[in-house]
């Protein structure tokens with residue numbers, strides 16, 4: 032999703048946040064694989080139905096904006112929605128991890144991912160505020 036979002040975004044500020052988060056997300060996947068292995072489980076790849084639905088909704092509407100600035104507000108909103116979902120998922124995993132005796136090292140990996148998702152949400156929301164403010168001009 033992130034490369035497509037980056038290519039659709041006109042705002043350099045928002046595109047920069049998305050590009051940086053794309054790099055982070057690749058590290059997140061590596062950390063998640065490490066967490067699986069710490070639990071003696073083999074990671075597999077699958078799609079998250081809620082994220083798939085968010086992407087589908089975005090795909091359906093992304094081309095319907097006549098104004099690039101309004102489209103960027105839409106892109107920022109979509110990015111924020113995805114970050115909220117990811118943060119809720121990490122919070123749930125961290126809570127579950129306490130119940131199943133997740134090691135400190137594995138918990139720290141999840142916390143790093145959770146922290147970067149939170150920082151990204153803050154940056155996306157700042158861009159959203161700026162882009163929405165620009166619509167008044």
Ligand SMILES: [Fe+2]
Nearest residue numbers: 114117148151
């Ligand atoms: Fe994310």
